[in-house]
Amino acid sequence: MSQAPMQLYGYFRSSAAYRVRIALALKGLAYESRPVNLRTGEHAFPEYQAVNPQCLVPTLVTFAHSLTQSLAIIEYLEEIHPEPPLLPRQPLERARVRALALTVACDIHPINNLRVTHYLADPLDQDEAVRQRWSQHWIGLGFEAIERELAASAFTGRFCHGDEPGLADLCLIPQVYNARRVAAPLDAYPTILRIDAACRQHPAFQAARPEAQPDAPPELRN
Amino acid sequence: MSQAPMQLYGYFRSSAAYRVRIALALKGLAYESRPVNLRTGEHAFPEYQAVNPQCLVPTLVTFAHSLTQSLAIIEYLEEIHPEPPLLPRQPLERARVRALALTVACDIHPINNLRVTHYLADPLDQDEAVRQRWSQHWIGLGFEAIERELAASAFTGRFCHGDEPGLADLCLIPQVYNARRVAAPLDAYPTILRIDAACRQHPAFQAARPEAQPDAPPELRN
Known part of the structure; x- marks a missing residue:
């Protein structure tokens, strides 16, 4: 029986959408890409609000259901398409991988999101240098904790947990991409850099x- | 065989610790409370950093393992103590509950966290009125989306999903508590208020x- 195609509403640079794209690709699941341009405000259009009332990307539409929040989408994909797994089997190990993922998804990314840095610019009137230091600060705090955990744990392998990529990697790599965009110093995180290179x-x-x-604009493609 | 006791490192007002306390109570699990005073900076002491390298609360210590990130801890508790369940059985419904939880845990709470409002005060030199509006702004955006979902969905019952409390409720109620502390207007969220009253x-x-x-300081206790 053929599978109903899924539609992923996202934006090429959204790191939350990027996580879901990696999960879909790791599991070999086909989907239609539905771009939502965050720069021109398409996420606030009524058409998109009908798909996702929070007006954020990504949204995965499957069997006429709109699934929101990247980690909820990925846990759903893991439950209905368990192979290859994105989480280990043992509860304590699953907790480790989810904690690494949530360190990015709760404690780094939302604070540096476009809507937050926009608010720093207007109404708070903070200039670009301040906004860049803001992003670098929260990335630094989070990456320091992640690096310490990755460097110290026997569970760390070629990837964040063992030798196959999973939930922690698919959160970490989009955050490294963001870190480079805001010129956050990365030299202090050799394990993160090694895993980024493997991914x-x-x-x-x-x-x-x-x-x-x-x-993606043509000048960025390849 | 008796269960090794768990230790929960938290702070009475930390809404992430509050979530885990609700989960433990819903599942009827005993634990030792290990307070970490965020106001006096105990979370940054080396003793606590050895427990949680991110220096955030909560940490749940179980069988000599330190588990961090409230949602990772709660998913772990759900896996090893499945009754009563905090998540529904069906994957699409689980995705709905996780998305509600993550809307609080990613898109509201971390932006208003103590460390972020401290940064707004120093180095960004924003006064208390600006910091309060900041918190109210992000709470408003998130609660608007949650209210819309709760009000529109046939899954909403006495609680966020059906007639038993679960993962979405245990994230929402600490956030309502925080919202009241920063005097965020709540009249526009009747479904959230109704569920808060039920909880x-x-x-x-x-x-x-x-x-x-x-x-909790004596003057706040009952």
Whole structure:
């Protein structure tokens, strides 16, 4: 029986959408890409609000259901398409991987999101240098904790947990991409950099990268 | 065989610790409370950094493992103590509940966290009125989306999903508590207020509330 196609509403540079693209690619799931341009405000149009009342990307539409929040979408994909797994089997190990993922998804990314840095600019009237230091600050705090955990744990392998990529990697790599965009110093995080390099060689991460998306501007593509 | 006791490192007012307290109470799990005073900076002491390298609360220590990130801890508790369940059985419904939880845990709470409002004060030199409007702004955006989903969905019952409390409620109620502390207007969210009132009558939510914790100052306790 053929599977109803899924539609992923996203934006090439949204790191939350980027996570879901990696998960779909790792699991070999086909989907239609539905770009929503955050720069021109398409996410606030009524058409998109009908799809996602929070007006954020990504949204995965499957069997006429709108699923929101990247980690909820990925846990759903893991439950209905368990192979290859994005989480280990043992509860304590699953907790480790989810904690690494949530460190990015709760404690780094939302504070540096476009809507937050926009608010810093207007109404708070903070200039670009202040906004850049803001992003660098929260990335630094989070990456320091992640690096310490990755460097110290015997669970760390070629990827964040063992030798296959999973939930922690698919959160970490989009955040490294963002870190480079705001020129956050990364030299103090050798394990993160090593895992980032391993992921860049993986076909699923290559397919999901911002520059490979249909809504990336031509000058960024390849 | 008796269960090794768990230790929960938290702070009475931390809404992430509050979530885990509700989960433990809903599942009827005993634990030792280990207060970490965020106001006096105890979270940055080396003793606590050894427990949680991110220096955030909560941390749940179980079988000599330190588990961090409230949602990772709660998913772990759900996996090893499945009754009563905090998530529904069907994957699409689980995705709905997780999305509601993550809307609080990613898109409202971290932006208003103590460390972020501290940064707004120093180095950004924003006064208390600006910091209060900041918190109200992000709470408003998130609650608007949550209210719309709760009001529109046939899954909403006495609680966020059906007639038993679960993962979405235990994220929402600490956020309502925070919203009141920053005087965020709540009149526009009647469904959230109705669910908050239902939770306040539930013994697990009563046991977990900030005022009932051993580290709450005497003037706040009952």
